[in-house]
Amino acid sequence: MGHTHDHDHSHAVGGTADQPVLDMSIPDSELSPAEVSRRGFLRSAGLLGAGTAAAAAGAFAVPEVAMAHDHGPLGRSWAGHSRVNDLLWLAGDHHIHTQHSSDGQYRVVDHVRHANAYGLDWMVITDHGSVAHAKIGVDKVNPDIVAARKEIDDTLVFQGLEWNIPAAEHGTVFVHPGRNEVAVLKEFENTFDGVVKNATDPTPANEALAISGIDFLADAVTKRRVHDALFLANHPARKGIDSPHEIRAWRDANPRIAVGFEGAPGHQAGGIAAPVGPGSGRGGYDNSPSAASFPAYPLESYRTWGGFDWMTATVGGLWDSLLAEGKPWWITANSDSHKVYLDNSKVGGGDFTTNGRYDDPVYAGSFAAGNSDFWPGFYSRTHVGSADFSYAAVMAGLRAGRVWVDHGGLISGLDVRVRAGGSWVTLGDTLVVRRGTPVQLVVAIDLANGPNWAQFVPKLARVDVIRGAVTGPVSDKDAFSTPGTRVAKSFDVNQSTGRVTLSYDLGRVDGPFYLRLRGTDGNRTAPGYLGAAVDPAGPAMDVLGSADPWTDLWFYTNPIWVVPNR
Known part of the structure; x- marks a missing residue:
């Protein structure tokens, strides 16, 4: 799928190939001559300080990048996907709930089949963190994910969870598939989930616990327990409880793990007058400030703007204030799919607390009122520039910010x-x-x-x-x-x-x-x-x-x- 080159290009700073150059714990003596030259250039440009990796907090942290090559107009390659800049642009969704969430209902394979039919190349199953999920749900959903990977092999299915971030809102946490994916996710949830640990209040101790969770994921990658791990904050302005200093702290704790937030939340059918219900908000953004909310946020921040979170939609707003620091922080869009708008199935019953899941959904005979979600890929998409069709390439593309998002197939x-x-x-x-x-x-x-x-x-x-x-x-x-x-x-x-x-x-x-x-x-x-x-x-x-x-x-x-x- 790739191309050979007999010519040179100048490239951006960073990228997977530059990681040894950026890692100042590696002495010059262990680098190749080309890498030593590259490091010297970055130093002379003022973009690499002694003892400071370019991705760390600093006067100007250089984001990770792709090695891009020009091959003329937009091409078509693997399975009809766009190949641009030697990259496959793979559409996906990192926020999806199943019958293993206390407020979900669908089987894993239901979501994967729909996502595949609607053109998604990758997806993350993110059932809610909870006592039951931490105890048995992480284990029980894994065989369903493994089976779906085998049945539908042209959609990459990650296992993750929706983290109740201590002192804050929710976030997607997911890992590269492997023999330790369940063990790492289970240990993470039992140790750092705000609900499991009764650490939801906005206190300094709980904020520190969130940072410890990010550090745990980084350590799991460093020690090769998992090949890779990522964290993205979900619906950050929905309740006003993700303060700017918390978002900065997540990012600065480890920008290889904490890479961004939802620029546009799921629940996009929520603003339709019926049958969702009067007074409901697009994206589920129909809230008011609470005692836990950051007090300086305006009332307008509790609504979506064109379906996008206020932090992203406001030119010169919070997202821009992060980018103006010169540090990477990326946006995504997804479905947050729990129960689908105009779907005529319902929860199948069962004892969720005991079983860690509901029974399979059953026919309801009519459309369920109040459903505010779309199937993955039906409306929201996150397009990731990937080196190839693989779990590792999608995660690398997300980390590098090679991402654009759209609603409704606008382009x-x-x-x-x-x-x-x-x-x-x-x-x-x-x-x-x-x-x-x-x-x-x-x-x-x-x-x-x-x-x-x-x-x-x-x-x-x-x-x-x-x-x-x-x-x-x-x-x-x-x-x-x-x-x-x-x-x-x-x-x-x-x-x-x-x-x-x-x-x-x-x-x-x-x-x-x-x-x-x-x-x-x-x-x-x-x-x-x-x-x-x-x-x-x-x-x-x-x-x-x-x-x-x-x-x-x-x-x-x-x-x-x-x-x-x-």
């Missing part, structure tokens, strides 16, 4: 590059250039090439380029805005089929900055939360009980950084 393919002369990088990467070098953004978008699962062909109306300066680590760990980040350029899209190519001159580089992209069908927009000068036409705040997800579609990308080396 079918995306290639984003920032280039300077013959050098270029893609999503999650950092382009290092001489000060004063002119830099250009080039984007290729494959428009929707057929009807989505709601049986219409979406129309992309506009693409926005969002740009912000890198200002370094913040003194206030609870900062959730950053000055200067704004929509720098908007492109109207005036065609409905084929490929759209956009280019934008970013000027001569005189300081570090980042950029990210956003696209919309244009059906529902409003000035952004921080005002029209920052975001003239961003997503509008979703209305409780009246937010049809199919009439308000967006895509978002993860960022690219540009850094002058002198």
